[in-house]
Amino acid sequence: MIRDRMLPPGPTGWPVFGSLHLLGKLPHQDLHQLAQKYGPIMYMRLGLVPTVLVSSPRAAEFILKTHDLVFANRPPNEAAKYISYEQKNVSFAPYGSYWRNVRKMCTLELLSNHKINSFMSTRKEELALLIGSIKDASRERAAVDLSAKVSSLSAGISCRMVFRKEIPGEGV
DSSP states (O other), X not given: OXXXXXXXXXXXXXXXXXXXXXXXXXXXXXXXXXXXXXXXXXXXXXXXXXXXXXXXXXXXXXXXXXXXXXXXXXXXXXXXXXXXTTTTSTTTSOTTHHHHHHHHHIIIIISSHHHHHHTHHHHHHHHHHHHHHHHHHHHTTOOOOHHHHHHHHHHHHHHHHHHSSXXXXXXX
16 A cells, blocks of 8 residues: 555554554553654554644644644544434534534533533532442442442433433432
8 A cells, every 4th residue: 555645754554453553551652752753743544544643732733723624524434423413413513504503502502601500509419429429438448439430420410401300320
């Protein structure tokens, strides 16, 4: 396979796996070492996904400010089609008038200061339940799975915000 001459430099990958074999248990350190070798902008395939990596603030500013519209879209992704209603949510929608309208709706209706503040008591109540369950576990000297607790906290807050009521379950 011949590489396009317009792509930045980068490591040669294997078929199917790309350059994933170069990333170990500490991928941020591996990417730093690759950037030392290939420069602040490099190309590599992560599996079958062609990827341009930017590792310097100056290069990131150049891409995100100077050429922002060129990089505004995400590449097509089959998984995203299924989890985001044919890429119609704000995370995966292609840049354009639809995306701008969805983003505006989220900003004005869902993420406004007024809306966020209206759920402050819900967040405080759910957090109090979490703290109470951790205190109970500490009194019993029981191990606590914080990941599960925080996940449950997030689900509890979300359910109360969306459905306006507590959803019965194990709780935090």
